[in-house]
Amino acid sequence: MNDAVIREDELQILLNSLDEINVTYPLYEGDILVARPEGIGYSLDLLASRETFQGWLAEYEPIAAELPNYADFLECMLASGVARYANQAAFDAMLTSYGQLKKAVFFGLDTNLFYHGFATNNPEIDHASYLIVETVRDEIAYAINRKYPAKKIEEMVAHAPGLRDYIKELENKRMKRSRKAAYLALKEYRIIRDRATEIASPGPHTHLTEENDRNIVKALRKFEEERYALPVLLTADVYMADLCMAEGLEYFYFDRPYRLETTTCTAQGFRRLLFNLAAVFGFVGCNGFAVFGEYGGKGNDLDELKVRFFDDETYHEFTRELEICRQLQKLGIER
Structure with missing residues (x-):
């Protein structure tokens, strides 16, 4: 297991290596969405409906207020420019x-x-x-500035003990409303x-x-x-x-869309969406790695994320590409 701290625009390095992107929330069973490269952007298959989120939350009722719901998902879609108002x-x-x-x-x-x-x-x-x-x-x-006390984190861990490593990253970090x-x-x-x-x-x-x-x-x-x-x-x-x-x-x-449909978006729009989901949800899963918007040791830079790799080869390949891009950026060269 290896971690890499990156900025929002550096997410694109990771996304470019994937043919199909499955975005999940680790506490929930099933995909939230699936993205596939299409032209210079992505096609998005939005698998999780309002009812899907309601079913997921029902399994965690005592801590449901701190878990992502459909309204949070919709807000991330709007903020990233992927979804638009109905009017x-x-x-x-x-x-x-x-x-x-x-x-x-x-x-x-x-x-x-x-x-x-x-x-x-x-x-x-x-x-x-x-x-x-x-x-x-x-x-x-x-x-x-509302932050999780240790007691609240332990309550959340008690309802999802298998995901302790994810949830503990949120200790003394921003609660959902504050995120x-x-x-x-x-x-x-x-x-x-x-x-x-x-x-x-x-x-x-x-x-x-x-x-x-x-x-x-x-x-x-x-x-x-x-x-x-x-x-x-x-x-x-x-x-x-x-x-x-x-x-x-x-x-x-402005009339917010009640139900989100399958759509397309630009590469930048999808990158912003993935960033917003990680930030608002706290963390998301993506093709075998995790993206944390909030995590232990994070400073005040709101543009930073932490990516956790569970495969050494993928981690080393990514960090090599990341270092090349950072060096090119210092020289004023776009790759």
Whole structure:
């Protein structure tokens, strides 16, 4: 057994050596998805349905809250750009109409849009057009640093003793909610914060979602009153959409797909998906090796992963290729 710490883009070295990629979660029986090279990208066979995840979770009911569910899988698919909103085309059309207005249009991102990697997946929108209400930033920050106590890890090990080596890697590391906040929402926030406009919230961040939502809407309404501009709240939360309607704030509600179908994606999209799954789930299995998003000894670099090899030959072949690529990169040469 050998481990290698790599960055997200270096996953491609591993993927390039595989004809068929079977992605699993070690505590569950069966594949989550199967990816096959197709052209310059991949075709994805999404084998695990909402009902499949429900069946898996039923076997671990006492610890189910910390195990991946279908909503987590969907969030990873959206964040990687592999899945799109059901009404994405309607938004694209509305975006075109906004461009014809005389007044400037700004887009306020609800917290859930950061988890979905919205800005990254919609590069046609200038980052300077985004508004970030302090409440949204605070909601992300509040969720980041919840860590597993040793007692919780032992409880999880008790329900899956054969996977102790996997689960123990999570001790004193981020819990599921915090993993999602750090690896999805925080990373997205960092991408746009330098050019986006942060606006003050009329009230402090609270632990009440409804109060936070009202503060976000009020902040955007105030922005509209003070500027000759149109703020549009982008959200995937039905309650928030209703609140916008009641307050007279322009909004667009994104409809998440209920069921994911077989699809295709770019090589970069699949690499991001595998990274997101490892980060949000904590770890995943992939063709006889394991990919850890969280693991003992990991620092603050959110782009790092650990790959565990159970075959010496595969490990040595991979590390040889990895070293060659790193040396070429230092020389400014793309392989």
